Amino acid sequence: MRSLDIGKVVAAVRDVVGQEGVVALHEPQFSGNEKSYLTDCIESTFVSTVGVYVSKFEMMLQQVTGSKHAIACVNGTAALQVALQIAGVRSSDEVIMPALTFVATANSASFIGAVPHFVDSERKTLGIGSKALSERLAAIGERANGSVRNRETGARIAAIIPMHTFGHPVDVEGIESVAADWRIPVVEDATEALGSLYHNRHVGTFGLLSALSFNGNKIITTGGGGAILTDDDELAARAKHLTTTAKAPHRWAFIHDEVGYNFRLPNINAALGCAQLEQLDRFIEQKRRLAERYRRAFETVAGVAVFVEQAGARSNYWLNTLIVEDPERRDELLAALNNDGLMARPVWTLMHRLPMYHDCPRGPLDVAEDLERRIVNLPSSAKFA
Ligand SMILES: *Cc1c(COP(=O)(O)O)cnc(C)c1O
16 A cells, blocks of 8 residues: 655645635535625515525425425425434434534534434445445344334434435435335435435435535535425425424415424525525536546545546535545544645544534444544635536
């Protein structure tokens, strides 16, 4: 094994981005109808909870993803929280998820009083692995009158959240089959994966429900925003109701029939989202071209490997990823890239290392712990393509 030449990595990244000075990890691109829709929205005075752009944005999301319903929300975390709640997750239930994820995945379960339960990831997708999932369920799962319990904690296991890491689809088939076997609903965290396909079907359409995010650093942005996807008419109606203060429709009366959230996406954010979605195909083309340029640039660089999509998957390549062979040199590499102005980043600290999730139930996490020490994300703005 030839050893890592850090200068070579810095030069390769600099060459791919083709830009001097400070380079951000991920910048949005506003080169379409953004200003025109925002102006129209402001002139209409409907910038807030009512307006035409919200339903237009939801319809565009349905078209892009092939989901029967899309319910726009204030952010991806809120979308995931409500999706879990509608999937039947209740206080003190356990929710299976990867430890290798952004904190919002675990928080979304905590907000409803549920407990995250961490299962290992796999190297080929960076997502939760079906083998780790089935082994963990075999080790602690117990079927008890129509539900599954964790034999060790006594809690009900109420949902599984696969997360499509950096836009790379998880092994959907494998996970679906384990979930179906145990009859546990799947709620996809597709917040990083708008535009990613698994066997030509958009991710986020496999689970009972799923969540998207349109935060400033995601592939399209509404400033802040998110959406719930589902094919189920009844669940979709519940999602809309629960995210809009659970108000019964009436011309003037304020009747709310349960404790609902104010999680709607403001019209002005949706206006931005419509303009962004119009450009999604181009963004994905650019991101995939950029990923291909990184792949080629690193073909001859020893000591690091560019992470590439699996056969049958089409990733949006939201964040480009290097896997460092020698984890002892990861920080040295991060320092060199950042000293050069290239904003490279490590992956998130694994959830079970954070103080609030330290004592959560978990299976073996060897792969996630190994990946945590090796991943470096590279500048990935679409404009570099
Ligand atoms: C971005 C993200 C979220 C949450 O989205 P927000 O819109 O920022 O609330 C959830 N999970 C993962 C893995 C994310 O990357």
